[in-house]
Amino acid sequence: MIPTIDADRLWQSIMDIAAIGPTPEGGSCRLALTAEDAAARALFLRWCQTLGLHHEQDAIGNMFLRRAGTDAAAAAVAFGSHLDTVPTGGRFDGIAGVLAGLEVLRALDDAGIRTRAPLELVNWMNEEGSRFRPAMMGSRVAAGELPLEAALATTDDHGVSVARALLDSGQAGPLTPAPRDWSAWLELHIEQGPVMEATGAEIGIVVGTMHARYFQLTVTGEPSHVGPTEMNRRHDSLAAVAEVILAVEQIGLSGEPYGRASAGWIENVPNARGNVPHITRLHCDVRHNSANAAIAMEASLRQALADIALRRGVRIDVDPYATFGPIVFDTGLGALLRQKAADRQLSTRDMIAAAGHDSVLMAPLVPSAMLFVPSVAGITHNPKEYSTKDQVARGAQVLLDAVLELAGV
Numbered sequence: 001m002i003p004t005i006d007a008d009r010l011w012q013s014i015m016d017i018a019a020i021g022p023t024p025e026g027g028s029c030r031l032a033l034t035a036e037d038a039a040a041r042a043l044f045l046r047w048c049q050t051l052g053l054h055h056e057q058d059a060i061g062n063m064f065l066r067r068a069g070t071d072a073a074a075a076a077v078a079f080g081s082h083l084d085t086v087p088t089g090g091r092f093d094g095i096a097g098v099l100a101g102l103e104v105l106r107a108l109d110d111a112g113i114r115t116r117a118p119l120e121l122v123n124w125m126n127e128e129g130s131r132f133r134p135a136m137m138g139s140r141v142a143a144g145e146l147p148l149e150a151a152l153a154t155t156d157d158h159g160v161s162v163a164r165a166l167l168d169s170g171q172a173g174p175l176t177p178a179p180r181d182w183s184a185w186l187e188l189h190i191e192q193g194p195v196m197e198a199t200g201a202e203i204g205i206v207v208g209t210m211h212a213r214y215f216q217l218t219v220t221g222e223p224s225h226v227g228p229t230e231m232n233r234r235h236d237s238l239a240a241v242a243e244v245i246l247a248v249e250q251i252g253l254s255g256e257p258y259g260r261a262s263a264g265w266i267e268n269v270p271n272a273r274g275n276v277p278h279i280t281r282l283h284c285d286v287r288h289n290s291a292n293a294a295i296a297m298e299a300s301l302r303q304a305l306a307d308i309a310l311r312r313g314v315r316i317d318v319d320p321y322a323t324f325g326p327i328v329f330d331t332g333l334g335a336l337l338r339q340k341a342a343d344r345q346l347s348t349r350d351m352i353a354a355a356g357h358d359s360v361l362m363a364p365l366v367p368s369a370m371l372f373v374p375s376v377a378g379i380t381h382n383p384k385e386y387s388t389k390d391q392v393a394r395g396a397q398v399l400l401d402a403v404l405e406l407a408g409v
């Protein structure tokens, strides 16, 4: 019997997870290691236990669900994504990848197929980085790119550490985070952009990622009273940051069509009505298909910061706290996905991922690849984020077919 994705079952699972941490506009909010994230993880785990999967969890909260193969010594074929969301999250970013993986295992059960190699389904911790930075924290720690101790000590905006949140949410596992014995890593994800819809591609073969560079800026001015302090005597950190944000936007605009620059987080001190602000922190990032172009964008940013600092008499400290990519995914796995899509008469398009993904951390360790399914109107990190039942199911079918070939029977 040829194993086949059950589109309705997969869709229902996505909707069941979306009902945890619902937002009024129809999206989901499940920040990493909150009660909502823990509830989604618990439901996911219950489903996995119904399938008899072996559950392991590491000390940073990554979940590994293993389906035994007939050859116990074989390296596992691994796949998955993340169940956490941003505050204005939709129903599909990350979730589609985890639950498509679950549906792969359910379909294999239905077909009575035991693969030769074991299969491992993964839910990575804190992919989004909304609550704790940096993003892709779980996979970063597992890959050895971020020390466990440093990750555990990271705090959210309320001073709660990752270590504390892991304990409070019951998500601290016993395993030491480490690369696992895998022969391949695959991640299905929504495109989060408009290209597939515009071109009619049903399956995106992600051949690589952009290069992204992340910064925290601290702008230091001078505290003063908004009444007596004449305008020309002020060193207003928030006003300086207003200029920085526009400069960041301009750098992104100049980098089109392959460049992006964004400023999405701000903290203002003392954030009080009677005070001229004197410390303002801003997170921003630049990204581009080409690493050299991204480095040039950073140079433009630094030049803009120097100009603004000089003109306004403020100090601007730059902490370049993370980078990722550019990653080139495994060409053999890309070819396999392309072939499996063609076998199902699905149209494909090679894509570059503009967002960060856990697969970026896996790529240097194990042959890795991603496949995209379309995002309606390219909307993401938004309650309106949407992919149709059939779009997700087609992607899951390609994932299943590829997994089956890699794991063998």
Ligand SMILES: [Zn+2]
Pocket: 082, 093, 094, 127, 189
């Ligand atoms: Zn994601």
